[in-house]
Amino acid sequence: MKKVTLWVAAAVVITSAAYAQKNPVAVKYAKYISVEDAKKHLTILASDEFEGRETGKPGADKAAKYIAAEFKKLGLQAPVKGSYFLDVPLTENSFNISAFTANGTSFASGKDFYSFGPAVAKTVTANDIVFIGYGIGDEKYDDLKGIDIAGKVVVYIFEGEPMKGGLSVITGKAEKSEWATSRSKRVQYIQSKKPALILGASPAVANNIKRYGTSILAPRLTLKKETVAATAPELPVVINITTDVFNQLLKSTGKTYEQLKAEIDSTGTPKSQVVKAEVSVSYGTVNKDVKAVDVLGFLPGSDPKLKKEVLVISAHYDHIGLEPEGKAGDRVNNGADDDGSGTTGVLEIARAFTQAKKAGKGPKRSILFLGNVGEEKGLLGSEYYSEHPVFPLANTITDLNIDMIGRVDPAHKDNPNYCYLIGSDKLSTTLHKISEKANSTYTNLTIDYKYNDPNDPEKIYYRSDHYNFAKHNIPIIFYFNGVHEDYHQPGDEVSKIDFPMLVKRAQLVFYTGWELANRAERPVVDVKNDMPAE
Numbered sequence: 001m002k003k004v005t006l007w008v009a010a011a012v013v014i015t016s017a018a019y020a021q022k023n024p025v026a027v028k029y030a031k032y033i034s035v036e037d038a039k040k041h042l043t044i045l046a047s048d049e050f051e052g053r054e055t056g057k058p059g060a061d062k063a064a065k066y067i068a069a070e071f072k073k074l075g076l077q078a079p080v081k082g083s084y085f086l087d088v089p090l091t092e093n094s095f096n097i098s099a100f101t102a103n104g105t106s107f108a109s110g111k112d113f114y115s116f117g118p119a120v121a122k123t124v125t126a127n128d129i130v131f132i133g134y135g136i137g138d139e140k141y142d143d144l145k146g147i148d149i150a151g152k153v154v155v156y157i158f159e160g161e162p163m164k165g166g167l168s169v170i171t172g173k174a175e176k177s178e179w180a181t182s183r184s185k186r187v188q189y190i191q192s193k194k195p196a197l198i199l200g201a202s203p204a205v206a207n208n209i210k211r212y213g214t215s216i217l218a219p220r221l222t223l224k225k226e227t228v229a230a231t232a233p234e235l236p237v238v239i240n241i242t243t244d245v246f247n248q249l250l251k252s253t254g255k256t257y258e259q260l261k262a263e264i265d266s267t268g269t270p271k272s273q274v275v276k277a278e279v280s281v282s283y284g285t286v287n288k289d290v291k292a293v294d295v296l297g298f299l300p301g302s303d304p305k306l307k308k309e310v311l312v313i314s315a316h317y318d319h320i321g322l323e324p325e326g327k328a329g330d331r332v333n334n335g336a337d338d339d340g341s342g343t344t345g346v347l348e349i350a351r352a353f354t355q356a357k358k359a360g361k362g363p364k365r366s367i368l369f370l371g372n373v374g375e376e377k378g379l380l381g382s383e384y385y386s387e388h389p390v391f392p393l394a395n396t397i398t399d400l401n402i403d404m405i406g407r408v409d410p411a412h413k414d415n416p417n418y419c420y421l422i423g424s425d426k427l428s429t430t431l432h433k434i435s436e437k438a439n440s441t442y443t444n445l446t447i448d449y450k451y452n453d454p455n456d457p458e459k460i461y462y463r464s465d466h467y468n469f470a471k472h473n474i475p476i477i478f479y480f481n482g483v484h485e486d487y488h489q490p491g492d493e494v495s496k497i498d499f500p501m502l503v504k505r506a507q508l509v510f511y512t513g514w515e516l517a518n519r520a521e522r523p524v525v526d527v528k529n530d531m532p533a534e
Contacts, residue, residue, distance in 0.1 A: 021441055025361050026514045030442070030507045032352040033345075035499040038506070041070070041344045042406070045317070046336035046494050053335060054321025055221060055374045056090065056290040063317045063343075064295050067371045070347050071297030074354040076369065079298040079390050088373055088384045089224040090290040093118040097239070099282040102249045107241075114209060114216045115239040121284030124197045126153040129249060129277045131260070133270050134161055135190045135200075136179045141169045143270045150194045153279050155249055157261055158186070158200030158240065164268035183534070191235050197281060198238045201246035201257055208240075214324055221290060221377040223384055237283060252276045294381045295371035296390060299353055301517070303364035310366045310391045311517050312399040313349055313509065314382070314465055315342030316375030320488055330490040337481070337492050341406030343371060345479075345506035352510050353517075363517030365397065372465045375403075382465035386472055393469075397522040398431060399476045400513055401466035405505040406497040409482030411448075416498060418446040419505050422461050422478040423470060425452070426531055430523040431475040431516075438511040443504055451480065454530045458483075461531050471533060475523045479509055 044050075044066060051059035068084035078084045095117025100107045107113055133143040135156035143156070161180040162169040170177040179186055190198055208216060241249075243257040250260070253275055264271050295317065301307030319335030334340070350369045356362050368391060374380030386393065408416040425432035439445055451460040461467065466476040481501075486492040516523070 023514070025356070026511060027442070029352045029356040029361070030510050032355050033348040033503050033506050033510060035503055037351065038344050038348055038502055039494075039499055041347050042336060042340050042497060043494055045343055046334040046340040048332045048334070050334075052321035052333040053317060053319040055292050055318045055377050055380070056092065057321055059321065060292070060318050060373060064293050064371070064373070067295045067317060067343065067347070068297075071295070071350065071369065074297070074350055075358070076297030076299055076350060076354065079296050079368070084295055084297060085293040086296055086385065086388075086390065088292045088294055088381050090221050090292050090374065090380060091224045091287050092219045092221055092290045094219040094286045095119065095283065096286070097281065097283045099280065100239075101278075101280050102245065103251065103278055105248050107245055110209060110213055110217045112245050113205070113239050113241045115237060115283070116220055117237065117283070118220070118285035118287070119237045119283060120234065123280065123282040124153065125280045126196070127276070127278055129153045129155055129199075129275050129279060130195075130272065131250060131253075131275055132156045132190070132272050133264055134179070135186050136161060136170070137189050138170050138177070138179060141268070141270070143272050144193065145270070147272055149190075152195050153197045153199065154190065154195045155199040155201060155241075155246060156190065157202065157257070159202045159204060162264050162268055164265060169268040187238055191238075195236050198236050199241050199246075199249070200238060201241050201243055203243055205240045206242045209242075215320065221374060221380060223380055224289065239281070249277050249279070250275050292373045292381070294373055294385055297350060297369040299350070299357060299363065299367045299369070301364050301366040302357075302362045306364040307366050308395055309522055310368050310396050311363075311513055312368045312370055312396060312469065313346055313402070313513055314370040314372060314399055315339050315346045315402045316372040316381065316465055317343045318373050318376055318381075320376050323490060333488065333490055334493055336494045336497055337404050337406045337484070338487065339375070339403050340494075341404055341497065341502050342402035342479075345402045345405055345502065345509060346371065348503070348506050349510045349513065353513075363514070365517040366391075367513065367517055375465055379465055379468055382468040386468040393472050393474060396469070396474050398516055399466050399469035399474055400479070400509050400516075401464055401469075401476060402479045402506070402509060403464040404481050405479055406499070406502040407481050407484050407486075408498060408501070409484050411482065415446060416501055417444075417504075418448055419508065420448045420451055420460075420480040420482055422449075422451045422480060423466060423531075424477045425527065426476070426529045427470065427473065427525050427527050428475040428523040429526055430521075431477065434515050434519075434523070435477055435512050438515060439508055442511045443508045445504065445508060454532070462534050470529070470531075473525055475525060477512065479505055481505070
């Protein structure tokens with residue numbers, strides 16, 4: 001319903017005399033966003049020399065220095081006490097399960113299981129485990145009713161929920177409940193019962209290891225917290241296990257993962273039980289500090305009052321780095337589209353605005369050009385900025401975030417003149433109208449709102465840096481070309497970039513930013529966001 005409404009609104013604007021409303025000054029400076037200049041930047045940022053720009057690695061450091069040097073050439077101010085770099089304190093957490101045995105059989109990390117930690121060093125042993133079905137605690141279906149799992153090793157089915165006759169036992173419909181759709185609800189519920197160890201089983205584990213083994217097993221980066229509450233409880237470790245490990249753990253029942261799951265689904269009732277099994281798991285975490293920076297370039301506004309307000313135009317410059325040593329073929333994940341294209345877009349938009357400034361046509365409001373680090377590690381750089389802003393969030397009017405604008409996804413192979421927009425209407429009707437008008441007046445892209453749906457299974461809204469502004473009630477727009485066959489693969493190369501489309505999408509951001517930076521009023525936050533907080 002919402003998508004149809006948005007399309008209709010766009011069509012109405014396009015049929016009006018939009019071209020007569022073009023701002024000739026904006027059009028003049030939008031031309032500084034060019035294919036030639038974009039190709040120059042992206043060829044450097046996505047070169048093998050930058051080694052995939054992984055956060056905490058030399059390639060990311062090179063990229064940060066390149067962006068800062070370009071900001072300096074453009075004449076942008078260095079707003080972090082005279083520096084273009086905002087230190088983002090990170091910790092690398094290497095969580096290692098050194099031993100995992102069940103009923104005399106040893107299992108190996110990255111083959112039979114994986115886990116993320118972190119946790120203090122410990123060995124957990126048990127002579128029995130508790131099978132808790134789906135691990136759901138709902139008034140309509142409760143796997144833990146009457147069961148105390150405190151201090152116990154528990155094993156559960158971590159995907160889905162009981163579906164009897166094709167209907168959810170919880171919702172009574174084909175649609176699944178939040179117990180199945182939420183990433184964390186079930187784990188948090190089980191952890192609240194204070195078991196000694198949580199083992200989650202699913203056929204997806206073996207597939208995840210096969211497809212994403214390198215990233216799954218890699219050390220985790222987290223923000224280094226300034227203070228840690230002394231009373232913060234230690235949460236039970238969660239280990240994701242294959243169904244083969246599950247079957248070994250529960251072999252005394254004489255039933256397999258598939259059989260136990262089928263029993264629950266067919267009856268719609270829990271089958272929780274204590275199972276005889278000898279289990280021993282040893283684990284621990286090693287931490288070390290990691291150097292990382294956000295890159296900030298600041299363009300002061302020209303209006304004495306409005307310059308206190310700041311428009312943020314952002315993109316993350318990091319990517320996922322190198323493939324494992326020994327892998328045949330290309331090992332460099334160059335990240336030309338993800339997000340070399342967005343970073344290039346920010347540099348080009350900054351060029352356009354600074355050229356206008358030099359000619360005395362600069363924006364009334366100030367603009368912060370923000371290159372975020374650590375997006376691929378969990379939106380870390382933008383999270384840190386939102387918690388330690390260089391410019392007050394109260395004065396931040398909007399974040400225009402660019403993440404992948406240089407390719408065409410399969411859904412639009414016959415119409416490359418498009419862009420996905422996410423979030424424009426989630427907090428401000430004003431911002432959405434500005435966005436729609438900028439496109440219909442200047443760029444005439446086909447705007448696709450597929451990922452703007454709260455029920456989007458890909459949850460794209462939560463997967464880029466704009467989210468850390470939106471959760472602080474700052475209106476945002478996320479510009480995106482969609483996932484393609486080279487997403488997070490070595491094939492994401494400069495040679496596959498559609499530079500005319502990169503430029504056109506960047507120009508849409510520029511025109512939207514031009515209006516935001518020069519209009520009399522900032523966008524009003526007047527919408528209750530239908531994207532729930534995560």
